[in-house]
Amino acid sequence: MRLELDRIGHAFLGRPVFEDLTLDLHEGEVVALVGPSGCGKTTVLQIAAGLIEPLRGRVRRHYRRHAVVFQEPRLLPWLTARDNIAYGLAARGMGRAERRALAEQRAAEVGLLERDLDKYPAELSGGMRQRTAVARALATDPEIVYFDEPFTAVDVGLQRVLQDLIIAASAREKFSALFVTHDLAEAVRLAHRIVVSGRQDGIVAERTLYGVPGQRDDRAVFETVQTWMQDPSFADLFDGDRQ
């Protein structure tokens, strides 16, 4: 067990977002948290990552290091791509030369070219910025990575590339991941287990996916999503009228 969220609840200005939410994350496991917008998925992730304190319940973390990939790249505009990737290492107190070398290695893994590393975020395309953010998270050798709808702003082709990149990285480096998304197909592609959060009532459904992420073909992914669309537990996800 890497992470346990035990009956956590949170509210903003007295308005409850969710109550009694319990969620576990095992070693090497990728859990996708899906739900309609406004159901508090991001809040769950921020609580898990320690960015906000839950109003109720307990969070137990059995790991040393985590990293977060946010919805927006959140790169520091005054640092070059190389120094942005090395940011987490700098926060750990690693020396400049060492962290830059590690950053270059990670950059190559996510498909960034050597010549892009001296550029500032403003000079990079949206996709390259998100790649940089992924490299920054992976650079710290995390045991858990929290992904907060990281690929909503990139085009479909690039989404696939970035998803594959994360599937490969999690298989290679054995990190656990909590992947928040509203895209069921994305969740089915890259997770071991899917947790569905409803509006206000915490977790409404949980499905363990067969097989290993990365080995499911497109047809299987499509069919799973089609079947689940008929499932009442997933109704909130596809019901745009109530949003």
Place this chain on the structure above:
Amino acid sequence: MHHGLAFLGWAGRYLWSGWAGAAGLFCIAAAWQAGHELYGSFILPAPLETAREVVRLAQDEAFRHAARQTAERAGLGFALSVLIGTAAGIAAGYSFAAMRLMRPVVTVILGVPPIAWIVLALIWFGAGGGTAVMTVVVASLPISFAGGLEGVATRDRGLDAMARSFRAGPLMRLRTVTAPHMVSYLFPAWTTTAGSAWKVTVMAELLSNAGGLGGDLASARALFDIARVTAIVLVVVGFALFSEYALLQPVRDRLEQWREAGRPWGVKR
């Protein structure tokens, strides 16, 4: 080697951009010359005449001493107000309550005319260098304070959360997330402070008879030495230009190079 060349390139570009600024200054000189030709030397000495007077004054040991005195006072006043004001502003920016409390205080202090501070300081400290320094500090401290406060208050909370997710401590977050953002708030405040430091120092010196360029200005006025008056004004303006374009602007330019990178082609300089 690579960094050295990049620095030389930047320094060359910075110096070269001085021509545009010089063109603006020469426009002022032309208008000045026109005024001189209209009203004559007694009302407004010509720029060239004034420049000659400056050269003559520069060889005068007493005048050099006065200029140094003014520079020291203005510099000390600037340093104190910038250090105290910025530090207090940063501290207040992190506290919502302090921010609410301090904003009207800033307005009140800024609303008191510097001349009133001079009179008060004269009563408190007597005629001396302390009066000038204190007036500069009190008159311009709120500007740096407001700059630091706004800079911290408008920091990007998303970037701050990102830094916290990597367990960056408060000092590292201040250095890497907040400080680079604050530069664009602090430098306008600091250049305003530098400019007003010279003005207020000379004014305080003139009124408190505390030597320096202000004291020189008072005696030149008493003697109706118009050329000397304009020469002193020119020296003070020269000091102000130097502190802004030789000391503050290059630092800002270096710190904000990343902004340059975001500009589209053709807008760069």
